[in-house]
Amino acid sequence: GAGVSQSPSNKVTEKGKDVELRCDPISGHTALYWYRQSLGQGLEFLIYFQGNSAPDKSGLPSDRFSAERTGGSVSTLTIQRTQQEDSAVYLCASSLSRVAGGYGYTFGSGTRLTVV
Amino acid sequence: GEDVEQSLFLSVREGDSSVINCTYTDSSSTYLYWYKQEPGAGLQLLTYIFSNMDMKQDQRLTVLLNKKDKHLSLRIADTQTGDSAIYFCAERLEDSGGYQKVTFGTGTKLQVIP
Numbered sequence: 752g753a754g755v756s757q758s759p760s761n762k763v764t765e766k767g768k769d770v771e772l773r774c775d776p777i778s779g780h781t782a783l784y785w786y787r788q789s790l791g792q793g794l795e796f797l798i799y800f801q802g803n804s805a806p807d808k809s810g811l812p813s814d815r816f817s818a819e820r821t822g823g824s825v826s827t828l829t830i831q832r833t834q835q836e837d838s839a840v841y842l843c844a845s846s847l848s849r850v851a852g853g854y855g856y857t858f859g860s861g862t863r864l865t866v867v
Numbered sequence: 868g869e870d871v872e873q874s875l876f877l878s879v880r881e882g883d884s885s886v887i888n889c890t891y892t893d894s895s896s897t898y899l900y901w902y903k904q905e906p907g908a909g910l911q912l913l914t915y916i917f918s919n920m921d922m923k924q925d926q927r928l929t930v931l932l933n934k935k936d937k938h939l940s941l942r943i944a945d946t947q948t949g950d951s952a953i954y955f956c957a958e959r960l961e962d963s964g965g966y967q968k969v970t971f972g973t974g975t976k977l978q979v980i981p
Contacts, residue, residue: 755909782967784969786971792973793873793955793971793972793973793974794910794955794971794974796970796971799968807968842909842910844909844910846967855898855900855902855912855915855957855959855969856910856912856969857912858902858909858910858911859909860907860908860909861908861909
């Protein structure tokens, strides 16, 4: 697609429920990244995909968080048994993986998750 | 190690210049970026500088890099109300697999007073 698309844009869920957040990267971008942005905080790195594999999962905060990517395209971030501290904006970005020049990431608009 | 730091807040009057500062710790970074995040939106790449450059100018934006001190700044000339946003500094590194990885700062919220 023309840009990075994330859905839903907003999600309100009850504590203890599972949620799935979706990211559709730019066509041809092999690298995909998930970040979390909490109120007043910077961007917290969660996980990075190169194709369908995840070389770096170091940022996932607990085993309640998991992510997958299929077909080298769409990625899903799943949070199980949500807690109130999971409330944040979840941002997805994609990029060409090996590049020269100043090419950075292209970000989606994010999913605002509120756990009540 | 990777650590990018910024002050959290800056307030300027419309028409003045804004200077947003950033420090980073990894001297092996190849590119340094400034991203802009408007309310309710994702981050948008504003400008970047290659690590062997000292300065880059792009219309109202001037990026200064002091590699010795690991200090990056973004100057916005003639700041407008539309410049109100959060500005993120970021550094690009290559991981052990040769893939790029970008680490972001905490972001500086710029408030422009009319």
